[in-house]
Amino acid sequence: MRILCWNVNGIRAAQKKGFLDYLKRESPDIMCLQETKAAPDQLGSELLAVDGYDSHFVSAEKKGYSGVAIYTRPKPTQIISGCGASRFDCEGRVISADYDDFILYNVYFPNGGRGPERVRYKLDFYDHLLDQWQDLRSEGRELIICGDYNTAHKDIDVARPKEWSKQSGFLPEEREWLDKITDMGYIDVFRTYNQEPDQYTYWDNFRQARERNIGWRIDMYMVTEGLLPKVRNAAIYPEVTGSDHCPIELVLA
Secondary structure, three states: OEEEEEEOOOHHHHHHOOHHHHHHHHOOOEEEEEOOOOOHHHOOHHHHOOOOOEEEEEOOOOOOOOOEEEEEOOOOOEEEEOOOOHHHHOOOOEEEEEOOOOEEEEEEOOOOOOOHHHHHHHHHHHHHHHHHHHHHHHOOOOEEEEEEOOOOOOHHHEOOHHHHOOOOOOOHHHHHHHHHHHHOOEEEHHHHHOOOOOOOOEEOOOOOHHHHOOEEOOEEEEEEHHHHHHEEEEEEOOOOOOOOEOOEEEEEO
């Protein structure tokens, strides 16, 4: 099974830049999108009814903001919109799909860049989801959690660790949460396969950051330990343009 994940920074903008051609060409089993910035009633049939896929969208109450979507060939036994907390679900950040062997969470984690209150909201969001994941693990379920985490974990995951250590996305308290979940057995799959530096998934739109590869690795797959033997590959595709993020891939046996 091949899963692709991509923060498209607006699905309608991505459509104009060739998103549907990319989806059809790559033909993953599952495609997870973040920051779709659109409700289904704002989209045409070409995005809602892609041949061979069922599509599921979760949107924010605020127009043109946040939003997540899943395109899936295998039919999940259940799709759940949101995470069960209205203070988070109003922003349209979570959709999950139960495939029996695992539950796939597609998440657009909050950005804490608008100040301390927003950082607190982000950390509360992290903890709320962690409680939910731990409940599922206690029932014996395996999890895949993909999306834009909006936090880079280690120094190797950003181009300028010292310079960026005082801004949201690389704050100590944000990184500590990633330490916490990896200590609890959630595995950053990409780093299982690749310990090379300069591997990024997001680049600022200013100062030619992408051309210079001054980036962040904030888009990730985390899996629970029982799934690791089924993982065959995890990859980043920085050559794919159309957004300020690039797609990432997870392949399961």
